[in-house]
Amino acid sequence: MTADVEIDLGGLGFDRGAHLLVQRALAGLPPGGRVAVSGTDAALGVHLPAWCRSRGHRVEWPDPAHRSRLVAVVVRGTADDDRWFGAERAGPPLPAALHSRPPPRWGLGARGALLEAGGPEARFDLDDRDLVWADIAPTLYAQAAARQWDPQTAVPWDDTFALPADVEAAVVQVMTYLVENEQAALVVPARFIGRIHPHFREVVQLLAVQVADEARHMEVFSRRALLRGAELGTSSAGGRQSLFTLVAESDFALASFLLSVLGEGSFVDLLGFLVRHAPDPVTRRICWLAMQDERRHVVFGMAHLEHQATVDPLLRDRLRAAIHRRHDALADTAGLNADVFDALVVLAAGGWNPDDVAAGFAHVRALQQAMDQGRQRRLVRLGFRPDEAAALSALHTRNFM
């Protein structure tokens, strides 16, 4: 019997991977190509044709009188080629020259993979490169992945510090506030991760790490709150209302703007304040760790909005409207929990002399001014005029986040 290729499987049977050798031999041939298969596995004469049948290959049998190790000749069918008819690459493997609108049919296929035609049309509605992407995303992701820290070992939980009861209470109150803010900061990107087209996978990865960051922040702030006692502090209705308006924003650009550019931007200032005024090493350390992560979140939020602002002249109108809308929604609420404000003053005061309290109060006022200045700087970078940036920053929630 003639064949284009001859293979000898030795004692290898189809129960232990013989199909790989047959497949490899067939792969180099066109449909109709012939592979002579020899071997000594006792079941080969049964399994080889059964396997070929399921793959659309034909089998020709040698003359039974012909005594040799030849089991059969496999004639390559067309099914293997047919399966890949109309297949396409899901864009480039590396994040250069990304598709401006990757099609839904690419779905969950890896970017750059050869996709068999057919399959579901996945609905990832955040599929506009200009809306989602920032060139810095891969770099930020790499940084974020490299700087993940272990809450158990990165914090001196065993330090034996002891604080006066009222200072400890102030720390617990601030921690309680931080936890609810981090909770919102976790939920917001988490809601968008599942909507972003996987073509922009570095953005998905970055946001996933951001979510993991917030999870760690929630853990360490909760743990610090309960380190010396058994109760958390208070949560004001107005504070929760402010956070709820963040979580309710379903537009990716607007949510990034409100959360990262305005909220987390201010939060970085708050964490810096706490690093400076922390009364104990645990509080100082966890605030410093969280601040590093939050800075990264702000950088990404700024980067993709800066890019979008250059291609979408109407973006600034939408951002402006979002600030106004949120301001109006929160106009009748109290803003920052008074207990939080007072706790910040106590921490910055460092004592109960009137002069200490006055100094603490001044520090918190300076913090609020620094937050305002930071928001204005970022708004100007997004293209707002300085006077408008000042007006918009003033409308930002008094709850900081």
Next chain:
Amino acid sequence: MPAPSVLMGAVAYDPKVVTIWEGFRAWLRGRGLDFDFVLYSHYERQVDDLVAGRIDAAWNSPLAWLRADRLATAGGGAVHALTMRDTDRDLTSVVVVRADSPVHRVEDLAGRLVGTGAVDSPQATLIPLGHLAAAGVQVDVRRFDVGVGLHGDHIGGERDAARALAAGEVDAACMIDANHLLFVQEGTLPPEGTRIVAQTGRYDHCNMTVREPASDGVRLFGDLLRGMSYADPQVRPLLDLEGLTAWQDGRTTGYAALAEAVDASGFYAPDGRVTAPDYRP
């Protein structure tokens, strides 16, 4: 003029049957055939309805083909095999023992306990038992009656027989060639733990049985089935589910071994009546 139409019967041996034929229905209707299907819980009623003219086509097991052929002929009519899957051609069944079994040749099975699939399984009961009988080997049979009426489409009986073999409850087990490979790969049978002591001759499996091959609907149905391409992403998942890469012309030359087994076991009468005493689909 109304579009050519075909009403086909299929047996619901698995929930995927609905997926397959709803998908094919959409594809066939998109190409000018007014196609619909009805599902049966077993093959006997499907065959009755085909021969009685209540459906135009029946996606038949080999056993159902034989009975439809006998019933139609007895009534002075005829049925025809319109198409079959590429995977319906040239199958074999095997009789398998444990690797350490004293059985080395088919004759050694004489007097031993052989596990089979359901009473109506062509591949795991009727054909391999017919093969042993033709070789003059008398065996005791332990049947695994899972999915009776489904003519062996349900793999459960075959798998239970293989499990019984692995557990030492039977001396040998009957199964289709591809399922021996499957059972070893999935771990139902231990790797290198079994030996094949007998293999039947090649036979054919299912076919699309029709009453009126010359009708417009049936002709278009056959043309469209044969035209289904594995390169078409709309039908490829359905072809994968149905286990084929191409529809081929139907042929009826591959059913002799089954017919002999049916006659020898008295499963059906020559006129197509169901005569197997312990068969209640």
